[in-house]
Structures are given as structure tokens and as C-alpha cells.
Amino acid sequence: MTGATAGTPPGGAMTGTATSGHPRVAVVGAGITGLTAAFEVLSARPGAEVTVLEAEPVAGGKIARHRADGYTVDLGPNGFLDNGTDTRTLAEALGLGPRLRPAADAARDRFLLRGGRLLPLPLGAAAFAASPLLGPAAKARVLAEPLVGRARGEETVHAFLARRFGHRTAALLAAPLVHGVTSGDPWTTSLDAAFPRVRALERDRGSLLLAALRGRLLRAAG
Numbered sequence: 001m002t003g004a005t006a007g008t009p010p011g012g013a014m015t016g017t018a019t020s021g022h023p024r025v026a027v028v029g030a031g032i033t034g035l036t037a038a039f040e041v042l043s044a045r046p047g048a049e050v051t052v053l054e055a056e057p058v059a060g061g062k063i064a065r066h067r068a069d070g071y072t073v074d075l076g077p078n079g080f081l082d083n084g085t086d087t088r089t090l091a092e093a094l095g096l097g098p099r100l101r102p103a104a105d106a107a108r109d110r111f112l113l114r115g116g117r118l119l120p121l122p123l124g125a126a127a128f129a130a131s132p133l134l135g136p137a138a139k140a141r142v143l144a145e146p147l148v149g150r151a152r153g154e155e156t157v158h159a160f161l162a163r164r165f166g167h168r169t170a171a172l173l174a175a176p177l178v179h180g181v182t183s184g185d186p187w188t189t190s191l192d193a194a195f196p197r198v199r200a201l202e203r204d205r206g207s208l209l210l211a212a213l214r215g216r217l218l219r220a221a222g
């Protein structure tokens with residue numbers, strides 16, 4: 001792909017339109033960032049001449065899918081959190097609102113593959129106490145998380161988890177957490193860049209454990 005009139009859906013036909021008197025904008029990259037930037041420019045300045053430049057033959061960047069035997073396989077992202085409104089607002093502005101599919105309830109259950117077995121991630125207090133994923137000492141270290149102070153600077157995801165929850169928990173969770181979200185490397189991925197809300201939670205609330213507990217209590221209270 002060489003050039004695209006912004007507003008064209010990812011993977012759609014590409015034409016350039018020159019309209020004199022309007023700003024000319026070039027966007028490099030037709031991943032969701034570039035396409036969103038182009039869409040925002042056109043929304044703010046209708047008639048702007050926007051060209052999206054993309055090295056690959058199709059738009060979408062990391063967002064891609066493969067169809068085989070009647071199945072659709074997501075090659076990258078398969079969803080987004082809609083408790084912040086930005087992505088949802090964008091999808092609706094693009095007319096995609098009716099096509100959004102909420103995640104199935106079963107997707108709340110997360111599993112780790114350990115020794116050939118799928119073990120559920122313990123999300124409640126009783127499940128945590130009974131879980132074979134961590135030994136007693138590692139569990140005690142997790143429970144000590146509220147006593148840990150806030151970070152003084154940027155950290156990797158692994159360093160963050162090790163500092164707050166202990167090394168065993170970091171060894172268990174850092175890779176699945178980062179692989180599951182961005183396919184990145186927890187030893188080099190910056191928590192601050194990739195998971196800014198987690199950093200904000202630590203900064204604003206101090207303890208992630210207590211913040212999660214508070215969230216559960218609030219939800220239970222409706």
C-alpha cells in the first residue's frame with residue numbers, strides 16, 4: 001500500500017484527493033494509531049488532504065485476522081477494555097457500535113498451563129488460598145503487598161510485579177500477562193508505557209490488592 005485517503009476502512013480501496021486551500025497531512029503507518037490520527041484530522045478539519053503511508057500491502061498493522069475452515073482467527077488483538085471510553089467512542093464514531101461483541105462471561109475465567117494442566121487463575125480469596133499455583137511463602141508475600149511502598153521511577157512489568165508481589169509471583173504471572181496483552185517481553189516492556197492504569201493505581205491507591213478488594217466490595221454493593 002502506498003497512499004490512502006483517510007477515512008477509508010482498514011484494508012479498503014485507496015485514492016488520494018487533492019483539495020487546494022485545505023491542510024495537507026501525511027500519516028506514516030496504517031495501524032490503528034495512524035488510522036485514528038487520520039480520522040481525527042479529518043473530523044477536526046473536513047476537507048483536509050490526508051495521506052496515510054503504509055509499508056505493508058494491507059492496513060491494520062498488528063490488527064489482523066485469518067480465516068480458515070469457517071473460523072476467524074485473530075492474529076493480534078481480540079478485544080479492548082471499554083471501562084475507559086476512548087476506544088469505544090472511536091468505534092461508535094466509525095459506525096462500528098452495533099458490530100461490537102461483548103466478551104462471553106466464560107472469558108472471565110483465566111487459566112495458566114502448568115505441567116500440562118490448565119490451572120485457573122485464583123481471582124477470589126478462597127480460590128487463592130486453595131490454589132496450587134503458589135506455595136505458602138509466595139502466598140504470604142502476595143498478602144504483604146499493601147506494605148510495599150510506591151515506585152520511584154519507571155520499571156519493567158517483571159520488576160514491578162517482583163517488587164509488589166514477590167519474585168515467585170512475578171515469575172509465574174509476568175510472561176502470561178504481557179504475552180496475553182501485547183505479545184511483548186515482560187523483562188523489557190515498561191509497565192508505565194504498556195499498563196499506565198496499573199501504575200496510576202499504585203500511585204493513587206498505594207496497594208493494588210486493597211484497590212481490587214475495594215472494587216469487589218463496591219461491585220457487590222451495587
Ligand SMILES: Cc1cc2nc3c(=O)[nH]c(=O)nc-3n(C[C@H](O)[C@H](O)[C@H](O)COP(=O)(O)OP(=O)(O)OC[C@H]3O[C@@H](n4cnc5c(N)ncnc54)[C@H](O)[C@@H]3O)c2cc1C
Binds near residue numbers: 030031055075080182
Ligand atoms: C499478539 C498481540 C495481541 C494483542 N492483543 C491486544 C488486545 O487484545 N487488546 C489491545 O488493546 N491490544 C492488544 N495488542 C496490542 C495492539 O495490537 C497494539 O497496541 C496496536 O495494534 C498497535 O497499533 P499501532 O498502530 O500503534 O502499531 P502497529 O499496529 O504496529 O502499526 C504500525 C504500522 O506502521 C507501519 N509502518 C511502520 N513504519 C513505517 C514506515 N516507515 N513507512 C510506512 N509504514 C510503516 C507498519 O507496517 C504497521 O502497519 C496486542 C498485540 C499483539 C501483538
